[in-house]
Amino acid sequence: MTRHPARLSRLLALVYLLVRLGLPEHAAQAVPPVQRMVLPNQLVLLVSKEHSLPLVTLQLSVDAGAWRDPQGAEGLAYMTASGLLQGTSTHTATALHEELTFLGAFLQASSGRDYATVRLQVLQRNLDRGIDLFLEVLTQPAFPEEEIRRGIEQTVATVQAAEGRPQQVVERAFEMALFLAGPYGHPVEGTPTSLPRLTREGLIAFHRTYYRPNNAILTVVGDITREEIAAKLLPRLAAWPAGKIPEMALRPQFAQGPKTVQIDRPVTQAHIVVGHAGIRRGNPDFYALSVMSYILGGRLVHEIQSKRGLTYAVNSLFDLGRYPGAFRIVLQTKNASAREAISLALQRMERMRQVMVSEEELERAKRYLVGRFRALFGTQAGLADLLGEVEYYRLGLDYLERYPSLVHSVTREDVLRVARAYLHPESPILVVVAHLKEAGLDEPGKSPPFRSSGP
Incomplete structure (x- = not known):
């Protein structure tokens, strides 16, 4: 040959x-x-x-x-x-x-x-x-x-x-x-x-x-x-032989906030992470949290980036896995804007806990999440990844069919409930890498300087 x-x-x-x-749109969905x-x-x-x-x-x-x-x-x-x-x-x-x-x-x-x-x-x-x-x-x-x-x-x-x-x-x-x-x-x-x-x-x-x-x-x-x-x-x-797999029982331990870590670097922009302990992938509130996190991320972009022009980038996410991971907001801003940007991020978290989201925000989040999920079917690699994840986390073979309805079943009340249960702006872990003097963080009494105040 x-x-x-x-x-x-x-x-x-x-x-x-x-x-x-080359695939038609319906094939990906x-x-x-x-x-x-x-x-x-x-x-x-x-x-x-x-x-x-x-x-x-x-x-x-x-x-x-x-x-x-x-x-x-x-x-x-x-x-x-x-x-x-x-x-x-x-x-x-x-x-x-x-x-x-x-x-x-x-x-x-x-x-x-x-x-x-x-x-x-x-x-x-x-x-x-x-x-x-x-x-x-x-x-x-x-x-x-x-x-x-x-x-x-x-x-x-x-x-x-x-x-x-x-x-x-x-x-x-x-x-x-x-x-x-x-x-x-x-x-x-x-x-x-x-x-x-x-x-x-x-x-x-x-x-x-x-x-x-x-x-x-x-x-x-x-x-x-x-x-x-x-x-x-x-x-x-x-022909591949099975073997005895060691049993491992790990218990994650998280620091309790408020806690601040400041790292002085000669940089022109501050790099900031604010967050706390999160959830595991198998948490039944996963779907409501996904909707809530998307809405929170959109609000952060609007308030801190689009409206005030303070950040170069900002997003929020829950790290999900076999064990509980972290919730974090990640943002970059000018050194001089660091304090204001962090305060605004904490305020947006607090507002999620105090005020119910709008119907428009809710529906926009659902459309995005369902659309992104269906897009995974468009490539073999994406589908293989998804199926492996579904099996590993024991979500059930019908998960691919159930996911849209699970997301669409989330209500405004659900979003408020999970925000109150899983967001903790009063006790964050805050890490800042910045030129601390330019950021106004090098003086005694200014660290930890950030609190959420009002919705």
């Missing part, structure tokens, strides 16, 4: 373009059918077949995120995931890259706070070989010493470079101030102190322990048939 890797790469690029540009099965080795398999494009996406979500990092070995989950692509028992990293390029395939591996993901996107005609390489990377990584050490050094350099950027500094300082103990108190990538301690043997042990089928979810999306699943996928997956 004549090989044309360049032609295959161009075809795959065309497929991606068609996915993003239609709820795709999903089949779920649990294999004998306890691997959860989710399949969504769609045959308009000759492309298949396989994504494995492994419950092996940074929350499992041992104390003193922060970054272990991250380096284990990235190390999967550094070579296998039969392929060097270079050979693996070359074969994937020939196949016109993309293979990625990464780790987040909760779980690690390994994703393959491959043309349908090369699915057989793509599955082989996908499972080889998952089950037979070599973790070569030289490649792993180089990867650790590169990650240390990246983390250290981030420490020189004010936005990364303020975000990290906020997390250090808020999280006293628990799964989310350290960077996913690790720290300059913890990373050099990691060893090849540690990565091998972490992989051997957690990269097991009974600790994973495999999502298959795209141009694949029932017969291909039975013939090409299931026999290979069945």
